[in-house]
Amino acid sequence: MKGNRAELNRFLVEVFDEILKTEEESLAGSFSDLSLRELHLIEEVCRAEDEARDNRATAIAAAQRVTAGTLTTAVSLLERKGYLERRRDERDRRAVRIWPTEKARAADQVHAAFHREMVDEILKTLSDQEAQVLVRALGSLTAFFREKYEA
Incomplete structure (x- = not known):
């Protein structure tokens, strides 16, 4: 169990870092004037419109977990x-x-x-049952982060 804990921790840290780096590199080719943080804000605004969610500045700021002032600065840019x-x-x-x-x-x-592409790469190596276990585990991880934020 102790070995699994250390390995899982190392894996999560490395994967998170690798995703961010690779995401940034994939963006740099086409949209070099955007930071990853700006791209995630754009993604939130697009999603709000696509899903007919609240696209008021206050709602976008809350969804991005930033202050109204921080959002105003980012949106202005x-x-x-x-x-x-x-x-x-x-x-x-x-x-x-x-x-x-x-x-x-x-x-x-x-x-x-x-x-x-990232999700397809993962899914092509997993059986349906393994994918379900992974989704359940990542759901627990998501719940942990949401709980930490809301605390």
Whole structure:
């Protein structure tokens, strides 16, 4: 058990680091003006629109676990780069909604392709039963992180 604990810890640290590095490298070829953090913000804005979720600045900030000020700074930069647009809500002029541009959609598609390729690579080596066990284990890991954040 102790050996498994150390090996699993090392694996998680290395995999997390490797995913971030590889994700950054895959992005650099097509969208070198974006950081990974900016890309994840774009992804959140695209997902909010695609899933008809709340795309107000406050909701996006909460989903990204950043302050309103941090989000404002990031969105301003991404607006200047042509990736996001801010618009006042038609019904509630106090609310600001954030929308992706076509340029943002293109970056999000490159990012999504990276994730699809990563998942496909994992799944091709696992049986259905092994994939179910992995999904259950990663679900527990996700719950752990969410619990830590909400605490």
